[in-house]
Amino acid sequence: MFLLPWLIGFFGLTLGPTLASLYLSFTDYDLLTSPRWSGLENYEYAFFHDRRLGNALSVTFTYVLWSVPLKLTVALLLAMVLDRSVRGVAFYRATFYLPSLLGASVAIAVLWRQIFGAQGLVNQMLFLLTGMKGPAWVAHPDYALTTLIVLAIWQFGSPMIIFLAGLRQVPQDLYEAASMDGASGWRQFRKITLPLLAPVIFFNLVFQTIEAFKAFTQAYIVSGGQGGPVDSTLFYSLYLYEEAFANFRMGYASALAWLLLVIIAIFTAIAFATSKYWVYYEDEGR
Amino acid sequence: MTTTYSRRQFGGILGAALSATALSGTAAFAQAGAxxxxxxxxxxxxxxxxxxxxxxxxxxxxxxxxxxxxxxxxxxxxxxxxxxxxxxxxxxxxxxxxxxxxxxxxxxxxxxxxxxxxxxxxxxxxxxxxxxxxxxxxxxxxxANSMSHVYNKTVLDGLGVTLPDSTSWTTDDWVAIGKDIKDKLPDGMYFSENMGILEPRLQTWVRSAGKDLYTPEGKIGYDLEDLVAYFEFWKMMQDEGLTPPADVQAQDSGKMEESMMATKQGVFNFLHSNQLVAMQNLVEDEIDMVMIPNSGPNAGQYMKxxxxxxxxxxxxxxxxxxxxxxxxxxxxxxxxxxxxxxxxxxxxxxxxxxxxxxxxxxxxxINYLDIVGTHVSPLPPPPPANAGEIDRALRPAWESVAFGQVDLEAAAKDFYENSIRSLERA
Structure with missing residues (x-):
């Protein structure tokens, strides 16, 4: 009974549209006329004929494979620094977290466009330091995706907070014992911190990977909604959006959405399958 | 983290929507017949x-x-x-x-x-x-409306350049003026924006050759050679330094305030005539419009x-x-x-x-349209259903040429064949 509001929300706003999109993925639907059943045509096109889809996948995989590990590394490093310094930690924590709050917003993406533009901050600094004139980073096919990866890394705040909480759970006496036995800092990190933090790393990895696959806002704004230049920032989600709302192929876009779901599910499954080799839970073996 | 937030926002939106429905119950009554x-x-x-x-x-x-x-x-x-x-x-x-x-x-x-x-x-x-x-x-x-070349009159006047009668000028005349003045322009300013990605500019180009973007039956109305010539022209403009380098041009995502003219990087810009007031609001210098130079024997422009x-x-x-x-x-x-x-x-x-x-x-x-009205060809047939997709595809196609990523003719061929495929898919 008390679940009713939640259930209505779930069935009306999540399950209903999800099933509808599954149906639409087997149709030809342009929004203006009623959907027409087309069987597996959409999936066939996606698998065998759609060349832009291949490009969108490669852009998205590049983005995920670079941004997630780098972001987690930066997050972990900063979490360890913050874990040690006691004075003013709340302030630094808030400061480092700030980009994550702002990063997904349109305003930051607009700012990014300015910073990495031809006359932007980055090029002005580059000119001051080296006397070289840099390109318009956001508008160059070789660098545009990199600026988006940098933007993603910069939003290390939420995994950092989670790492920090994880680090606080590591018993200090383990470090003390290790120091007495003469283990170096690096050895302590490898033998104590990493294993005990593994569940947290695992959680962050899965979560950030899913987030990265769904990246949309930044690419949409930075590339002016076109995934350019030369489709170099055409993320999967951006391509899906374009097919649905610019080319009015809602049926095909629904098929793309389901394929994305499958891809994310596969990646998550891989992460879970490998996790038993490197993630140790404290209550194991009891 | 984002999920949590979007869910929370979602709740907010839901709440707002519910209360809005409650309120609009009365509002809808008052607005009956609106x-x-x-x-x-x-x-x-x-x-x-x-x-x-x-x-x-x-x-x-x-x-x-x-x-x-x-x-x-x-x-x-x-x-x-x-x-x-x-x-x-x-x-x-x-x-x-x-x-x-x-x-x-x-x-x-x-x-x-x-x-x-x-x-x-x-x-x-x-x-x-x-x-x-x-x-x-x-x-x-x-x-009514027509396409145009809008230009920075203050800059051209300062250089003592007067443009010839634009109802009869050609792309050659236009390029010659550009070559004449390109070294006298202020630093960072180019003769023109690069119009390689602009479908309406491509349209005037092929119409000038007596063709059009689409036939009345909704097929591609021009030949691959026309597109190659079009790409070659704008590549030449870029290589000669008459238009900005590819990465500068690519910063213009199609918003007027990002155009080369509004950012003081170009003397000439493509513009629809009804947008002149909006463009003038963005530029300190005085601007004016002329007809687009023709590359062939026919009038490329039309009133739309x-x-x-x-x-x-x-x-x-x-x-x-x-x-x-x-x-x-x-x-x-x-x-x-x-x-x-x-x-x-x-x-x-x-x-x-x-x-x-x-x-x-x-x-x-008004004056511009009076001139254009007597030098135009008829309104083309309306574009077929997937024309919007083809319009958008011209951007990456041209940019891959502008950035030197692919061979010009290969890029043109690719775009041309993809266009045919898009139309078949409609």
């Missing part, structure tokens, strides 16, 4: 349109509920509303989409209202004809309806909707506010009434 009006625009157009809506409400005592979006969001919104069978009653429509919407039974034929609610006796017959689909009128043109007013097939009160449309098109007071922001009206008496009160920039538009 005519819904939708348009795409810019701040200036929104201001003027809302003022006309207010005027209409005071004059007639009826209610209008207006909605407005930017061009990019507009067509998504409209398609979604059409899917939900909730299109607004009066719709600002574009030549690109009017056939699609009319043939899919989303628009109402207006013929029964012409002569009664719609008083169009004074209206230019050619302009009216542009809103006819399969023998019936589905849109009333809000004004800048936009239409159409009526939804599902409009509850069609007569009331027609009255609102008529107010926008023929009411003198309304047009004192609208002026020529949506293009130059085809209503002779209105045009006579508003011309003396126009600003200098607006007068330039």
């Amino acid at each position: 005519v819904r009006l939708i348009w795409w625009g810019n701040p200036e157009r929104d201001k003027r349109t809302n003022a006309v809506v207010d005027l209409y409400q005071t004059k007639t005592g009826s209610t209008v509920s207006p909605e407005t979006y930017a061009w990019g969001d507009y067509w998504q919104k409209l398609a979604t509303q059409a899917a939900g069978k909730s299109l607004p009653d009066v719709i600002q429509m574009d030549y690109r989409y009017i056939f699609e919407y009319a043939r899919r039974n989303q628009l109402a034929a207006l013929d029964e209202f012409i002569g009664s609610e719609l008083e169009l006796a004074d209206y230019d017959a050619n302009q009216l004809a542009s809103g006819v689909v399969d023998g019936k009128t589905y849109g009333i043109s809000m004004g 309806p800048s936009m239409f007013l159409s009526m939804s097939e599902t409009a509850a009160d069609k007569a009331a909707a027609a009255q609102l449309m008529n107010f926008f098109i023929t009411d003198p007071d309304a047009n004192d506010i609208l002026l020529i922001e949506r293009g130059v009206t085809g209503d002779a008496s209105i045009r006579e009434r508003i011309t003396p009160g126009l600003t200098e920039t607006e007068q330039k538009i």
Whole structure:
């Protein structure tokens, strides 16, 4: 009974549209006329004929494979620094977290466009330091995706907070014992911190990977909604959006959405399958 | 983390929506009989349109509920509303989409209202004809429009350059002027923006060769060689330093404020004539318009309806909707506010009434269209269903050439073949 509001929300706003999109993925639907059943045509096109889809996948995989590990590394490093310094930690924590709050917003993406533009901050600094004139980073096919990866890394705040909480759970006496036995800092990190933090790393990895696959806002704004230049920032989600709302192929876009779901599910499954080799839970073996 | 936030926001939206429904229960009653009006625009157009809506409400005592979006969001919104069978009653429509919407039974034929609610006796017959689909009128043109080359007059005057008569100049003349002045231009300023990605510029190019983008049957209307020549021309312009390097040009995502002219990086820019006022607002220097130089023996330009007013097939009160449309098109007071922001009206008496009160920039538009009107070829057939996709695909195709990523002819061939495939997929 008390679940009713939640259930209505779930069935009306999540399950209903999800099933509808599954149906639409087997149709030809342009929004203006009623959907027409087309069987597996959409999936066939996606698998065998759609060349832009291949490009969108490669852009998205590049983005995920670079941004997630780098972001987690930066997050972990900063979490360890913050874990040690006691004075003013709340302030630094808030400061480092700030980009994550702002990063997904349109305003930051607009700012990014300015910073990495031809006359932007980055090029002005580059000119001051080296006397070289840099390109318009956001508008160059070789660098545009990199600026988006940098933007993603910069939003290390939420995994950092989670790492920090994880680090606080590591018993200090383990470090003390290790120091007495003469283990170096690096050895302590490898033998104590990493294993005990593994569940947290695992959680962050899965979560950030899913987030990265769904990246949309930044690419949409930075590339002016076109995934350019030369489709170099055409993320999967951006391509899906374009097919649905610019080319009015809602049926095909629904098929793309389901394929994305499958891809994310596969990646998550891989992460879970490998996790038993490197993630140790404290209550194991009891 | 984002998920948590979006869920929370979602709750907020849901709550707001619920309370809005609760409130609008009463509001909907009060608004029964309100005519819904939708348009795409810019701040200036929104201001003027809302003022006309207010005027209409005071004059007639009826209610209008207006909605407005930017061009990019507009067509998504409209398609979604059409899917939900909730299109607004009066719709600002574009030549690109009017056939699609009319043939899919989303628009109402207006013929029964012409002569009664719609008083169009004074209206230019050619302009009216542009809103006819399969023998019936589905849109009333809000004004005429044409493409142009807009240029920075202050800079050219400073260099002592006077342009030749643009009704007869060629791309060769244009390039020669560029080569003459390119070393005298201020640092960081180029002779022109690069128009390689601009589909309307490609259209004038192929029309000048006696062809068009599309045939009346909805097939590609030009040959691969035309496209190769077009790419070669703009590559030459870039290599000669007459247009900016590829990465500078690529910063222009299609917004006027990002254009080379507005960012003081180009003397010449492509522009539709009704946008001159908006562009002048962005530039300190004085700007003016000339016709686009032809690359072949035929006139590349044409006069086109800048936009239409159409009526939804599902409009509850069609007569009331027609009255609102008529107010926008023929009411003198309304047009004192609208002026020529949506293009130059085809209503002779209105045009006579508003011309003396126009600003200098607006007068330039009228003068320009007077010149263009005598040197154009007929309106092309409307683009086929997937033309929008092809338009967007021209950007990456040209940019891959501009950045030197692929061989020019291969890129052209790729784009050409993909265009054919897109049309087949429609």
